[in-house]
Amino acid sequence: MERLQKVIASAGYTSRRKAEELIVAGKVSVNGKIVRELGTKVSGDDLILVNGESLEREDKVYFLLNKPRGVVSTVSDEANRKKVIDYINTNKRIYPIGRLDYDTTGLIILTNDGALANALMHPSHSVEKTYVAKLNRVMTPQDQKLLKQGVKVEGVKCIPTRVKVRKVDYEHDSCIVEITIVEGRNHIIKRVFESLGYLVDKLTRIQYGFLTLDNLKSGEYRALSIKEVKKLYEYSKK
């Protein structure tokens, strides 16, 4: 038996606080009866309606995938291209938290936990993400300085938390830059470098918050531990 507000929140319907408000406002019924007491406990067999809609209660699953190149991060694709969800063996309706471009590789989290996904994607709870970018030219010290100070993309400054030039190849005029940002605008890394006059030839996400790729090969995935999921929830409270 679990508390009603917890069950509503973990179904991804809304936050626990909002769930409490809904209960008190008489918007929640259990087995056909309106319930206004916050301490009410429910079991898996109880029929819960929120605002007249039945609450879907599925076990939550969480996966970390090393996304290969040439794969879309959406759950459906008109062009029938390979999708990130195709790599995960589950019968749950999972979706990725945020997106990586078709040609970007690396760490992506997939879940059916709408509450966590919404919380982590919300700009106010942005999580640090670290990328490794291969650029089409050696980056000048001046541009490195500009990048560290922050670069405007469509009028909004993106200030990296960390920037490190990992490798410089003068012979082929290219370099590898490690960059950490918190924001999540689409194509943000490519656009940041573009605004400084560089093209990103290759892009990999190596870290999402405290999570790293470790030994996962391209296309491989693993389930997150309960401890890791709890730690991800911590971000949404910050």
Ligand code: URA
């Ligand atoms: N920034 C990009 O440009 N592409 C990604 O896939 C992720 C971040």
